Amino acid sequence: MITETIKNSLKKKLEALGISVATDEISLERPANREHGDWSSNVAMVTSKRLGKPARVLAEEIVESLNADPPKGIAEVIAAGPGFINFHISTVLAHEVLLRVLENGNRYGSSDAGLGKHVNVEFVSANPTGPLHAGHARGACYGDAIGNLLSYVGYEVHREFYMNDRGLQMNVFGRSLQARKNNEPLPDDGYGGEYVMEWADIMPENLTLEEITDWGCEYAKTDQQDALNQLGIHFDTWFSEKSMIENGEIDRVLEDLITEGVAYKKDGATWLSSAEFGDDKDRVLIKSNGEYTYLTPDIAYHRNKFERSDWLINVWGADHHGYIARMKAAMQALGYDSENLSVQVTQLVKLLRAGEEVKLSKRQGDIIELRSIIEEIGADSTRFMYLLQSVDSKQTFDLELAASKAMDNPVYYVQMAYARLCSVERNANEHGFQFSLLPIDELGLLVHSRELDIIRGLEILPETIELAARELAPHKIVTWLRDFANSVHGFHHDCYVVGDGISKELTNARLNLVVASRKGLKVGLDLLGVTAPKQM
RNA sequence: GCCCUCGUAGCUCAGUAGGAUAGAGCGACCGCCUCCUAAGCGGUAGGUCACAGGUUCGAUUCCUGUCGAGGGCGCCA
Numbered sequence A: 001m002i003t004e005t006i007k008n009s010l011k012k013k014l015e016a017l018g019i020s021v022a023t024d025e026i027s028l029e030r031p032a033n034r035e036h037g038d039w040s041s042n043v044a045m046v047t048s049k050r051l052g053k054p055a056r057v058l059a060e061e062i063v064e065s066l067n068a069d070p071p072k073g074i075a076e077v078i079a080a081g082p083g084f085i086n087f088h089i090s091t092v093l094a095h096e097v098l099l100r101v102l103e104n105g106n107r108y109g110s111s112d113a114g115l116g117k118h119v120n121v122e123f124v125s126a127n128p129t130g131p132l133h134a135g136h137a138r139g140a141c142y143g144d145a146i147g148n149l150l151s152y153v154g155y156e157v158h159r160e161f162y163m164n165d166r167g168l169q170m171n172v173f174g175r176s177l178q179a180r181k182n183n184e185p186l187p188d189d190g191y192g193g194e195y196v197m198e199w200a201d202i203m204p205e206n207l208t209l210e211e212i213t214d215w216g217c218e219y220a221k222t223d224q225q226d227a228l229n230q231l232g233i234h235f236d237t238w239f240s241e242k243s244m245i246e247n248g249e250i251d252r253v254l255e256d257l258i259t260e261g262v263a264y265k266k267d268g269a270t271w272l273s274s275a276e277f278g279d280d281k282d283r284v285l286i287k288s289n290g291e292y293t294y295l296t297p298d299i300a301y302h303r304n305k306f307e308r309s310d311w312l313i314n315v316w317g318a319d320h321h322g323y324i325a326r327m328k329a330a331m332q333a334l335g336y337d338s339e340n341l342s343v344q345v346t347q348l349v350k351l352l353r354a355g356e357e358v359k360l361s362k363r364q365g366d367i368i369e370l371r372s373i374i375e376e377i378g379a380d381s382t383r384f385m386y387l388l389q390s391v392d393s394k395q396t397f398d399l400e401l402a403a404s405k406a407m408d409n410p411v412y413y414v415q416m417a418y419a420r421l422c423s424v425e426r427n428a429n430e431h432g433f434q435f436s437l438l439p440i441d442e443l444g445l446l447v448h449s450r451e452l453d454i455i456r457g458l459e460i461l462p463e464t465i466e467l468a469a470r471e472l473a474p475h476k477i478v479t480w481l482r483d484f485a486n487s488v489h490g491f492h493h494d495c496y497v498v499g500d501g502i503s504k505e506l507t508n509a510r511l512n513l514v515v516a517s518r519k520g521l522k523v524g525l526d527l528l529g530v531t532a533p534k535q536m
Numbered sequence B: 001g002c003c004c005u006c007g008u009a010g011c012u013c014a015g016u017a018g019g020a021u022a023g024a025g026c027g028a029c030c031g032c033c034u035c036c037u038a039a040g041c042g043g044u045a046g047g048u049c050a051c052a053g054g055u056u057c058g059a060u061u062c063c064u065g066u067c068g069a070g071g072g073c074g075c076c077a
Helices: A002-016 A043-051 A056-067 A091-107 A134-152 A168-181 A194-202 A209-228 A241-246 A249-259 A293-307 A319-332 A370-377 A378-386 A399-403 A409-430 A449-470 A475-494 A504-528
Strands: A040-041 A074-080 A084-089 A120-121 A155-164 A237-240 A263-266 A270-271 A284-288 A312-318 A341-346 A350-355 A394-397
Touching: A002 A040, A002 A043, A002 A056, A002 A074, A002 A084, A040 A284, A040 A319, A040 A378, A043 A056, A043 A084, A056 A074, A091 A449, A091 A504, A120 A134, A120 A293, A120 A341, A134 A341, A134 A350, A134 A370, A134 A378, A134 A449, A134 A504, A155 A293, A155 A350, A168 A194, A168 A209, A237 A241, A241 A249, A241 A284, A249 A263, A249 A284, A249 A293, A270 A319, A270 A378, A284 A293, A293 A312, A293 A319, A312 A319, A312 A394, A370 A378, A370 A399, A378 A399, A378 A409, A394 A399, A409 A475, A409 A504, A449 A475, A449 A504, A475 A504
Parallel strands: A120 A155, A120 A312, A155 A237, A312 A341, A350 A394
Antiparallel strands: A040 A084, A074 A084, A263 A270, A270 A284
16 A cells, blocks of 8 residues: 555654654544645654754655655655645556546445444334334434445444334323224323324224234334335344243343342342443332333343344434443443443434424424425435434434425435436447546546546545444545535536547546546445436 | 533534644625536635633644533433
């Protein structure tokens, strides 16, 4: 790699000046400003104190020495600013990225960094008591996208949905359905949503409460699956909480906790010694009335997942963050390393329509269904909009903008860039030009600043993917796509592939650039689960 | 009171394992179509990076505190 070449040459020069530096101490970064070169090192500023001379002077000495004997692939080295050493790589080397993209096709930027480790991504996990709503959308899009990312960098990814298909909420839901079926008043705190009436209407007659609850659960699951399918989200496992009651797993985990001495009885209840493992206080596992708390089945569930995976990722809504410490404590109490449990919390999303806040009032039971959002703005737009920003930040977006088929809608801007490249390629084909992979020296015709923008964009895609995967931050892919789409539109505007005054050789070289760009966009869109339309 | 996530342009947001002149889109204003989608491209205006200290050659980024927003602190789920 070129970065290794640069680091080694810097190390050699520093040693000649009497400073010994480990290779990994030398940091190289990509300057934000392209005039500052392709790679930049701050090593002169970091070491100048040890040498007792100004950083800028040291940088110039190093630069002079480097230019006398330039490292392979480096065209020029320049000292700049307070003491940066900027490296400009040779054109040929820059263009090699096109060959890498064209040869790797739709796997460009993938890696085996995950070493095939098994990661379980649990997300959505809505209660089976109704349709998915707006509040589930962010976690759904996010969870699926990090699954894509991790899979792309070499993890074995398992997508999982946990169903709380037993307990108090299910009971209330069953009784709500029953009341609606019999035209009786809803129970206290019953489910007031309109869907309960609709579902009660299609529910078979003369069922017992237990049968009603089971029917409702199954119906809700099917309904939720249907909405997720519309987004292209598919789970490997729909894990039933109830199944852990039936097979005794929950009781087993309780016994083990007591045996290990990390759970105890007090005041008629059973407690987890979670405070010993980093939680604020101990937590109740079995209430004095004999029922499990919410925590207990969840502990059993997480142990179940750990038995199947190396790494667990939970995607939770902001209202669950207070739960993280006790879950990690419980896992440590069971002997697992809580470092292998990552909990990603998604902040709330506020929806606007034409600038007006879309109000949800849960008390009335009236919700915005996820399905209705998908119908209003489309699956691609839903995914893209929800992935636009870091999940650490609260998000606001306008449904009207998200539905618009105009360039101010980011998803259309990016998709249009893809469609344009396809269109350019079709046009070239009609003019008798077929894409074929050119040797590197013929790609050297690509020197226009728009072309170099694209080459640079493709160059940084793999490291963008690597970073997005490492930080579980798919919005970094979105940011790359928007930047890259901008480069594509600029290229399209200024660089005709076929036309008067464009040589045959340039047309062929640009056709290579077009195909490489198209593949780059496709990689990014695929990672987000957004389609890449050939025309719009 | 304690904990978590935040606070960057009029609006919506990037950026921060410490780096050079803090970026994009929208909105405002001004330009650009004999040729591949003007569904586009370019330019101008717009910032004490919430505030105050600290560490550093260098802080929007790290540390401490203050203020502000949202969320969480149950034998609820």
